[in-house]
Amino acid sequence: MNKSKEQLLNKRYKAEQRFRLYGLSAIFMALLFLTIFIFKIFSTGYSAFQKTWLIVPVTFDAELMMLEQNPSNEDLQDADYYDIALKSMADLDPNANEDQENELKRMVSYFFEKEIKNELLNNPGLIGKTKEVYLTASDDLDQVFKGNYPRDLPEDQRRVSDYQLKIFDQLVAKGKVESKFNISFFTYADSREPELAGIASSFMGSIFSILVCLMIAFPVAVLAAIYLEEFAPKNRFTDFIEVNINNLAAVPSIVFGLLGLGVLLAIFHLPRSTPLVGGITLSLMTLPTIIIAARASLKAVPPSIREAALAMGASRMQTTMHHTVPLSMPGTLSGTIIGLAQALGETAPLILIGMVAFVNTIPGSPMDPAASLPVQIYIWAESAERGFVEKVSACIMVLLGFLIIMNLFAQIIRHKFEKKWS
């Protein structure tokens, strides 16, 4: 009798140990996947924050630029920089033939003309002199310099020719190739050329979309939640509404995209590809999330607080506005932020309403066409150029950073402002 009891006890301890082991291994697995994921993104993405520059001597020859004596600022603006730009590239190899000169030109981005122009505009005294100018390297050389480009492929399978590599290696040997922090990744809009592509357009697009989404979804959702939780009679009709709100939260986001396409664009003719339409579409998606969070936090306010206020002679509205809603705000706000974070990562509905279009301008308002961060990731991931691979990961890093900050903010609000009641 005693022995079997002991066996039973042992069995129970063992079962408990096994259970703990399962739990630990589950957590370990989750952490492992997370680590692999983050490691993969960082290891491919970190190099996108560096940009390779070629330092090329440029002779600002007034004749080639078609400039007269003592040019005004306007003259400088209108001057012809293409020829001196071409010449400075061709001068890298004095023995180059015409084909090779063409290849030399393609070692830098097509912005090289503008970069040279900016140099002169900043310092007009350079006319007639020679100065070394930083020129953005082409994306392929950028990748070569970062070690991401397989140099040992046969030449006909490479986008960089042997000749370009030879000149590039000479420049490297002379210390005329430099890697600097890639500011343009944050300040440029999207581009077909990886070395010139940045996230400014999609970042601003995301911010505008989220703001529009917040301004629409938050008031509507909070009012709906307050009405449903505090004022609506509990009957079949409100039950029906509640079920449907929960259903709405489970609707795949692409369906909201179709709604935006069919209603906002087709019927109301709102401007296509804009954060305004994106924000409205996302707000439809965020609405149920915020309603559910707000109702949950209203429910969490103890009924004794409501009774206390009512018994003091506060009206229902006063009770709600003075006590229940302020007490539920931390939960509502953190729910809202989490809903917005979801919306921020949403891609499918935005593709349908046209925010997938190639946008090479930075939007100044929600009415301007823009992309958004997740759509930018999608656009770049689809592109063939090798230079976009690291850009995709870098964009993911920015998006993740954004999301982490938002979620952190939600946590802080929840912890700091949540009042404890006895």
Added chain:
Amino acid sequence: MIKIKAKNVDVFYGKKQALYNIGLDIEENQVTALIGPSGCGKSTFLRCLNRMNDVIDICSVKGEILINDFNINDKSCDVVRLREKIGMVFQKPNPFPKTVYENISYGPTIHGMAQSKQEMDEIVETSLKKAALWEEVKDRLHEPGTGLSGGQQQRLCIARAISVRPEVILMDEPCSALDPIATAQIEELIDELKKEHTIIIVTHSMAQAARVSQNTGFFHLGHLIEHGSTDKIFKNPDNTKTQDYITGRFG
């Protein structure tokens, strides 16, 4: 003087009847205790007096409750005005999660009882003094009310209730969550408060009813079995059920 007169009060929770034909007179400036076993309807009756049952969707109240000869179940009765006159203290101390000062000033603010900060300070001070809490909290008026001890919180709730100078104070088992010392303080307070207010207290403790009240009503299964002066109910009840309950044979 009769302050409250309940006539033929029936209360239903959905289809279930919770109170049957209650008729009870409550004397002004006296303490009336409502006793009875759990679920007998004494709290329900108490909540009829300031229409707190309105909050419960399925609850319906029938019959007349006259306060100062005015039927509060009448459609013309404004619950906000009613609850200004009839304060309530609950079973569990439920101060607002705000400062001590804000807890007291809330009622006078929403009823527009103070014209200036000074007047409000005065109301807060008198209310706290009447609730015998002033000495303990005068240095921490701007600290959260929820940080006080249980007994202090309950006196804070009483101070909050009397801040709007109600004519009647309803107390729903105000001491059930408190220790004996805090209970004694509250009982003393009740004795003091009855000079200015009419008090109705629901209690589970027969000893408490005997100590604080002048009149007692005994509820059982939704019926008011017997009511009268506390002395009579405790020493010489007419009904055997009352006798059995008071002597502890059931309940």
